[in-house]
Structures are given as C-alpha cells and as structure tokens.
Amino acid sequence: MNWLLDLTGHVGRSLYPYLGDIAIALLACVLVVLSPDIQLFIRRRIITWPFLARTLVFVLLVAFGYGMVITQAAPYLASQLAQLSPQWLLLVVCLSFTLIGLWAERHRQM
Numbered sequence: 001m002n003w004l005l006d007l008t009g010h011v012g013r014s015l016y017p018y019l020g021d022i023a024i025a026l027l028a029c030v031l032v033v034l035s036p037d038i039q040l041f042i043r044r045r046i047i048t049w050p051f052l053a054r055t056l057v058f059v060l061l062v063a064f065g066y067g068m069v070i071t072q073a074a075p076y077l078a079s080q081l082a083q084l085s086p087q088w089l090l091l092v093v094c095l096s097f098t099l100i101g102l103w104a105e106r107h108r109q110m
Contacts, residue, residue, distance in 0.1 A: 005087065012086025015093060022093055023077035027070045029100045033107055035066070 015022065042061060046054050084092060 008090050009086045012088075012090035015086075015089055016082065019078040019081050020074060023074040023081065024070055026077065026093075026096055026100070027073055029097070029104075031066050031069065033100065033104045036107070 039058075039061070042057065046057055049057070081089060081092065
C-alpha cells in the first residue's frame, strides 16, 4: 500500500509546476459547458436590440467577459490548489476534470 501512496505523491508533486495551466484548463472547461446557458440568458434579454448592438454584446461577452473570468480566477484557483497535499491535489484535479466531463455529457456537449 505504501507504493500506491508513493506513486500518487510523486505524480501529485509533478503537477505543482503546472497549476496555472491546470487552473486555466479547469475554468475553460467550465465555461465551455456553461456558455450555451449564459448566451441563451443574454440572447433573451437583447433579442429586440439592433443587430450591431447584439453583435457588440456578444463580442464583449465572449472576448472580454470569458477572458476576464479566466485570467482573474485562474491565479486564485491555482493558489487554492497549491495548498493541497500532493495526493489530494492529484485526486482533486482528476476528479474535477472527470466531473466536468460528466457534466458536459449530461448537457449534451460531447
């Protein structure tokens, strides 16, 4: 059983240099699954607006809104993940991506 703890500890420690990338990937995956719902919510509110205004809102939402969420939240998420022990980090990262994948499957994103 010690070999399993050693293995998970080693793999978990190897993730620390990539926490920024992992945080960005997690947030991007969540936004990909949420984006149809967010866009539907926005579309219902601006459907009567002129074409150019709707296009501008879409560009602002996607380019700046989603981008800002990722760039602002990723460092915070990475710092929270860095506080985990290597074994917990490996478990949380693997479980997070698995749950996001299941969530995407249920939302028919895959």
